[in-house]
Amino acid sequence: MAFMKSAILAILCIMLSFSCAEKSAGDEVAGDGHQMEFQRIDNTPLLHVLGTLQDGGAPHMGCDRPCCRNLFLRPATNRKVVSLGISDRSEEGGELAMFEATPDVAGQLHALQSSSGLKDVLPSIFLTHAHIGHYAGLMNLGREVLGAKGVPVHAMPRFRAFLETNGPWDQLVSLGNIELNPLVADSIVQVTKRVQTIPILVPHRDEYSETVGYRILGPSRSVLFIPDINKWALWERDLKDELAIVDRAYLDATFFDASEVGYRDMSEIPHPFMVETMSFLSALNASERAKVHFIHMNHTNPCLSDTSSAYRQVLNAGFHVARIHDEYAL
Ligand SMILES: [Zn+2]
Ligand SMILES: [Zn+2]
Numbered sequence: 001m002a003f004m005k006s007a008i009l010a011i012l013c014i015m016l017s018f019s020c021a022e023k024s025a026g027d028e029v030a031g032d033g034h035q036m037e038f039q040r041i042d043n044t045p046l047l048h049v050l051g052t053l054q055d056g057g058a059p060h061m062g063c064d065r066p067c068c069r070n071l072f073l074r075p076a077t078n079r080k081v082v083s084l085g086i087s088d089r090s091e092e093g094g095e096l097a098m099f100e101a102t103p104d105v106a107g108q109l110h111a112l113q114s115s116s117g118l119k120d121v122l123p124s125i126f127l128t129h130a131h132i133g134h135y136a137g138l139m140n141l142g143r144e145v146l147g148a149k150g151v152p153v154h155a156m157p158r159f160r161a162f163l164e165t166n167g168p169w170d171q172l173v174s175l176g177n178i179e180l181n182p183l184v185a186d187s188i189v190q191v192t193k194r195v196q197t198i199p200i201l202v203p204h205r206d207e208y209s210e211t212v213g214y215r216i217l218g219p220s221r222s223v224l225f226i227p228d229i230n231k232w233a234l235w236e237r238d239l240k241d242e243l244a245i246v247d248r249a250y251l252d253a254t255f256f257d258a259s260e261v262g263y264r265d266m267s268e269i270p271h272p273f274m275v276e277t278m279s280f281l282s283a284l285n286a287s288e289r290a291k292v293h294f295i296h297m298n299h300t301n302p303c304l305s306d307t308s309s310a311y312r313q314v315l316n317a318g319f320h321v322a323r324i325h326d327e328y329a330l
């Protein structure tokens, strides 16, 4: 029986390898159609990059610089606030999850449902912290918009208490639009049938909530997601060790270098600059460096343009910049 199964799988694999008529999700499928490295032969759970920007998105309120000037006239569909989606399809249908509920959540949910083919499925939601880019999208679940019923929302204890006791979020709880699920740091939680996650505390400005990153565990691959963190040296864990136990990492890339913040002292800015992260990891071998995908870019970050010299510098150093609509087989 096992032999039959693997024989059928092998045949399927060969058939799919030669089929180019249909779009099939691969390990590395980009929205702009860049090279597919592998073919997917089953319903492997997928991670979907739904947004790559810092909280304020782009165009960014009040920005009159070249980075946003044209976006006020012609908004770009690829400029969305940071979020990852998970799809886990099965014979019976499937499940969806979203990491973060951003101000761009309407388009991001639509993108996740369309690309996974799970058009009527609502995702469960995992939140990192109470800064507006990461949770304000919850407002769309209320009676003014979706009127959702019992969407599972996972948050750390302080964050959960904040949502339960402050408007407008408390109304989502009292009307049953969302169902709050407690998270415990370093404890494993089921995301979908075949995907799990572990919240990991990270240092950040914690006015209203703790801040966590997530290790996301699929049946074959795992991913580290840390969209917001203070300097790596202030973390009680070692980024290199955390990188070693995953296959890919989406890491805070708010700012590229000092020139982006008017040459202020980089040590004063509570984020690891991309140049700092690259220098910190520069001694790692190429396969470790290649795991890093920078995300959560400020509207001013030159890496938002793949023709910038900063973007080339990142790629030449062996790192990647996360791209919206990319999919990664878990
Ligand atoms: Zn943020
Ligand atoms: Zn701007």
Ligand SMILES: [Zn+2]
Pocket (backbone or CB within 6 Å): 129, 131, 204, 228
């Ligand atoms: Zn934040």
